[in-house]
Amino acid sequence: MDKKIEKDVINCSRCGLCMDVCPVYKAKRTETSVSRGKFLQILGLIRGDLKYDKKIAYNLDLCLSCNKCKHHCPSDIDAVKIFSYIKSLYMSPKDFFLNSAFVFELKMFILKVLSIVKRPIKVEKKGSIENVLYFRGCISKAKRNKMIFPLKIKDGNFKCCALPFYIKGRLDLYEKYKNHNLKLMEKADKVIFDCATCYDTVMNYEGVDKNKLVYFSDFYKDKKLKSKTKYKVTFHKPCHLSEEKFIEIENILKNIENIEYIKLQNPDDCCGFGGDFFSRHIKTASFLSDNKANQVINTNADIVLTTCPTCIWSLKYSLKKKASKIKVVDLSEFLYFLI
């Protein structure tokens, strides 16, 4: 067992502050669903009192990898890192295969085939910027050809940010994909992102030059934007969007002429999608997505904006279930058409 991981697990003071923020705990209200409870089980493994079994594997899987507990923890414990490590230690041959690059690429291919109706996109409007590469996330690859951004930028042909491998415990593949992406980044002056989750994952790559990484919303910070039509909009904050970027985006929205920005009751509440979490924990995911949809409906907005493709899916699904007419729109697309 890795000594740092062991130390972190032992360092958990059981204060329970993670319970205030963990979306899974909010839905399930069981000790085993929150990081504190999961650490107790891991401690049992470390001490040899427990054996890794299906129950422990299930409890570790019961996590949206939102990092909310990490940001809230007074001991600064990175729970997702610990869960990933434990999963990597005890992975069965079946899970090893199911979380392989082959299966992952196959899933992405199917997604691409199912998304053959691509959105009509105009891309460049005003010249281009030199040596800026676009980090196109997996879902964007399946859904559209290019980034909706008002300047011409090159597709960097990056691989997946590797978060799906990381959270499943395939740390070997995480390293492989990460190193591939870092190598490509060496050639670029800047790398631009439109997915909050990819951006956060790459920002946390060990050895990455953070100064090169740009979130698309930075471009709109000082621009005068005007909407032809009056809209009431709200914004769902993806779990992986930092508080700093969230405040910047709120300020952009507040300053658009003809746009009324209405804050969600809890913008930070998870939409419940969590990669493929929803497919294995439908009841918990539905509890969270219903809660989010209710908050969106309560704003009486015309449009809900967000910056993560899986949050878009989740919001579309949960609002449709409630027969809501509120449109779900990608923020990059929304801002592009205002400039």
Ligand code: SF4
């Ligand atoms: S907030 Fe951190 S220290 Fe407190 S119980 Fe949760 S994981 Fe442990």
Ligand code: SF4
């Ligand atoms: S990462 Fe999120 S879902 Fe997982 S234990 Fe922490 S707060 Fe809960």
